Every structure is written in C-alpha cells, then in structure tokens.
Amino acid sequence: MAFKLLQNELDKWAASSRVAEFWWRDDDAQKPSVQLDQLLAISDKHNVSLALATIPDGVQAGLVECLGGRDQVYVLQHGFSHQNFAPETERKMELGWHRSGTQIKTQIAAGFADLQTLFGEQFVPAMVPPWNRIDSRVVANLNAAGLKGLSTLGPRKQVFPVDGVKQINVHVDIINWKQGRRFAGAEACEIQIASHLSAKRERQADPQEPTGIMSHHLVHDAACWDFLDEVFEFLNAQKNVQILDVSSIFTP
Ligand SMILES: [Zn+2]
Numbered sequence: 001m002a003f004k005l006l007q008n009e010l011d012k013w014a015a016s017s018r019v020a021e022f023w024w025r026d027d028d029a030q031k032p033s034v035q036l037d038q039l040l041a042i043s044d045k046h047n048v049s050l051a052l053a054t055i056p057d058g059v060q061a062g063l064v065e066c067l068g069g070r071d072q073v074y075v076l077q078h079g080f081s082h083q084n085f086a087p088e089t090e091r092k093m094e095l096g097w098h099r100s101g102t103q104i105k106t107q108i109a110a111g112f113a114d115l116q117t118l119f120g121e122q123f124v125p126a127m128v129p130p131w132n133r134i135d136s137r138v139v140a141n142l143n144a145a146g147l148k149g150l151s152t153l154g155p156r157k158q159v160f161p162v163d164g165v166k167q168i169n170v171h172v173d174i175i176n177w178k179q180g181r182r183f184a185g186a187e188a189c190e191i192q193i194a195s196h197l198s199a200k201r202e203r204q205a206d207p208q209e210p211t212g213i214m215s216h217h218l219v220h221d222a223a224c225w226d227f228l229d230e231v232f233e234f235l236n237a238q239k240n241v242q243i244l245d246v247s248s249i250f251t252p
Contacts, residue, residue, distance in 0.1 A: 053128035056111030057081035149250030170212030183223035
C-alpha cells in the first residue's frame with residue numbers, strides 16, 4: 001500500500017513542524033485466542049502500544065497470562081457483559097439508560113474491580129462502551145466508579161465530558177460491519193485517517209486528540225491483518241508521527 005493520500009496529509013503537518021499523534025485500540029478481548037496472538041505479534045513487530053478493550057464478565061485468567069510481561073499492552077474496560085439493553089427499534093447499547101442507575105453502577109463497579117484485580121498495573125481505568133455508545137447519565141457516574149477515561153467513536157467534543165474523565169476516541173474503523181464484517185478497504189481506511197488529520201489541522205476537530213485506529217481481532221480477515229501490519233510500518237517510518245503509549249494517555 002502506498003498511502004499516498006495519507007503521505008500528502010502528513011507532509012502538510014511536516015510543513016508546519018507538527019507531529020501527528022496516533023493510538024491503537026482493539027475491542028472485545030475476553031480470553032486467549034489465535035487471533036489475539038496475531039494481534040500481539042503486530043504490536044511486538046512494530047513496537048506499538050495496544051489498548052485492549054476487555055469485557056469483564058467472563059474474562060478468563062488465561063488472558064492475564066497471555067498479556068503478562070508485555071509492557072506496552074494495556075487493558076481498558078469494555079462495558080460489563082457486552083449485552084444489549086436497548087429495545088429492538090433502537091441501536092444496540094449496553095450503557096444506555098435502559099435499566100436503573102443502580103444496576104448500571106453496580107455492574108460497572110464489579111467489572112472495574114475484576115479487571116483491576118486481574119491486570120493490576122496493566123489496567124488503565126478507562127471505559128470503552130460497547131458499540132461506542134453511552135448515555136450521558138452513565139458518563140456522569142464513571143468517575144465515582146474509579147474510571148478516569150472514556151473512549152467512543154468519532155472526534156471528541158470535549159476533552160473532559162465530566163470532571164475527572166478524559167475522553168480520547170477512535171476515528172478509524174477498519175471493519176465494514178454492514179457488508180459481512182470484512183475489511184473496510186485500504187482506501188476507505190486511509191480516507192478515515194487522513195480526514196481526521198486534516199480536520200485537526202484545520203481545527204474543525206480538536207487538534208490535541210490523538211487519531212485512534214480501532215480494530216476487532218476476533219473478526220479480522222486476512223486483509224485486516226495486512227492493513228494493520230502495513231499502516232504501522234508506514235506510520236513508524238514517518239518522522240512526524242508518534243504512536244502514543246496507552247499507559248499515560250488518559251492521565252489529565
Ligand atoms: Zn465491543
């Protein structure tokens with residue numbers, strides 16, 4: 001992949017001596033798998049930090065072993081059970097306001113405690129709501145549960161949607177969900193990346209928000225794996241690109 005469009009955009013950043021920041025988030029981890037090994041191999045090969053949005057309910061101890069000793073892989077909280085509570089007529093949501101506030105808070109707290117106990121220092125206390133959707137009333141309760149970060153999809157509107165919770169979203173979805181959960185295509189992905197960069201450059205999006213690449217290791221086809229491999233190779237070769245370490249991005 002030549003990444004011409006992206007190169008062209010990054011050249012504009014270079015012309016004004018700006019560094020384009022990125023980060024990588026992969027969703028739906030719960031247990032070891034061949035696909036997870038493949039994901040970790042990409043993180044290793046390109047020396048790229050990985051945020052693994054992990055579903056607390058049913059998380060397997062084997063995942064702890066699998067991630068142990070990896071100092072650039074971090075676990076984020078992916079809801080509680082990745083269950084949909086929205087009615088069929090609405091878009092899927094676990095962290096909407098379809099249950100009582102107490103039920104939601106109790107589950108978030110239980111999931112938080114489990115991940116913290118299991119992963120210790122590797123757990124970064126940030127919430128990645130399943131389907132990237134969360135009701136503002138749930139956001140208002142995150143900090144009380146110990147969460148200091150929030151990550152959904154699309155350019156953030158505020159750095160701190162509520163006091164004590166820093167938002168850093170993803171902006172690139174490499175999967176085409178509507179057409180058979182396959183790779184979205186190199187061109188479509190490149191356009192997503194370049195569009196967020198140009199929006200930041202032109203201050204139509206928060207220029208301080210790192211551009212987030214989202215992947216879903218369990219549903220990757222070969223083209224998804226190739227793209228991740230190639231895009232990190234490309235980004236690492238750029239002088240004015242920095243792929244951030246996940247450990248500190250949600251620190252205020
Ligand atoms: Zn998910």
